[in-house]
Amino acid sequence: MRFVIGKEIANVLGVGNIPEIRNTSTEKGKGDFSSPVGFMMAKRLKRRPDDITKELSEKLSTKPWAEKIEYKGGFLNIYLAHYYLLEHLYTLSDEQYKDIAQFTPQHGKKIQVEYVSANPTGPLHVAHGRGAAVGSALVNIFKHIGLDATSEFYINDGGEQIKKFALSILERVKEIKGLPSDIESIEGGYKGEYIKNIAKQILETYPNILDMPLDKAIEVASDLGISLMLRDQKAVLKTYRVMFDVWRSEKDIRKEGWVEKTINLLKEKGLTYEAEGALWLKTTAFGDDKDRVLIKQNGEYTYFAVDVAYHFEKHIRGFDIVYDIWGSDHYGHIGRMKAAMKGLGLPDDFLQVIVIQIVRFLKDGEPIKMSKRAGTFTLLSELIDLVGVDAARFYFLMYSPDNSMDFDLDLAVKKSMDNPVYYVQYSYTRALSLKRKAEESGVSIPTLDELKDALEKYTPSDEERLLLVNLADVRYQLMLSAKNLSPHYVVNYAKDLAGMLHSFYQSKRVLDAESGSARVFRMALVDRFIEVMGLLHDLMGIEKKEHM
């Protein structure tokens, strides 16, 4: 709706850009939507603010969407026509959702969203849950509004950690065989219970693994360990309703020679130098506070070098914008990566990191101490078992990623009304139940013609108006989330809509309405609510419940 109005205002004024339109439906006396267009354009058009809004109100009042347009100083207050809103909602197609892409800065770009990208050296940690929820919801929204987005999981199956992972497994193998073993001897080794399970499974396939040369044993242990962990991670993510378009392996990036190619390119550009037996990249030339090592003294690539190569490879694959969703513990990595991208000659907006702030999990009001390496962590799968997929996702999506959050496990377990996910899901179930009842008693969803007729006799109440106007705002709300790179706009919108539905439901009878025309209108409203709210459920990745 706002896109329609904005374009018309721009047309009347003969300006290219669309002015700000605010949703003022919950405020009294400001119309359904309002725009400070008079103030915004006064300087540019060299006219008085109220002169601009006066002209607009006169010229736009005849439009089919306008019920009434008032101006107050530089503000234009717009009241929308009921029939037009319903017609808009009735005819909202996938193509019209896809039209919104043009109003986002990412329009026309090939976008990649890389998230989770956990090490395949253990099960997914509960802290992965936030990035996974945000990433998947964001990609859902991107795709729905017609942005060209691809989701990707980077499998960190190369490098030093993998070696430690394999050595940890081998120590556990020794332990199982009753040989002397010392897991503590591996610095930064993996001590979790799951390592023992991997060791057991390895022994089933390779009973004599300890007789192999160490290199070979490490290879066998890491390969099998990685594939088991990856299988486990994929299963949990599937349960968590997180799917990836592409799974890209670090090992493959290395094998395909991207690291050499990228380092050679940087060398050719004169951006590297040797010092202290290592090869360095001059990231300070591009804003980093320190130069970074690409090749270590021992001849191995740093994680940084491989990651630069991986991102260069993303560029070669044709992505214009790459969103990496990282935990705040990776903050230190951002500056050097951006510097490296600049060094490679990529545009400033190529790599955009969405930093997800820390999540603390509270139990009995106290933060739980979690340490991955020590093996005392809480798993994402455990969180799902505890609070359910819907509550976990919803809770993570509710907050802006910039905000560090506390996840109160006791509260989420309660499955009570404290938990907003039930509030939202209940609104959908309630509307659905109403529609079901209507169908049972032979009341059908009205056609547009029937609505036009009904609205000549019936004037909607405030509650009905509020719901209608806000349902018609759905595309704008999706655009906000996409533009600002956070699903929390959509979640809050869903919460607002749910409240409006409950409020409407409580104040007006639908099936046994006071008049036929009132019932026709309300049935349409309920039906459109189900449509919009259902979409929001899908985008957030929470279940649409027929019964609760």
Added chain:
RNA sequence: GCACCUGUAGCUCAACAGGUUAGAGCGCAGGCCUCCGGAGCCUGAGGUUGGGGGUUCGACUCCCCCCAGGUGCACCA
């Protein structure tokens, strides 16, 4: 020390691109179905938006300086 994030009602958080009277939920006080699902609704109390300057017709929002909390500052990933 430097960089980034955060600071809004008792608590957890919103506030769209700077826009009209800063909003929800929980909690608190009171009220509401003989009736479509009460997991709900309505009313009320509760705010100097951490502090101080500045820009602007207009600042929670932008700029500067403080204060407080968090995170990061590896030849780890």
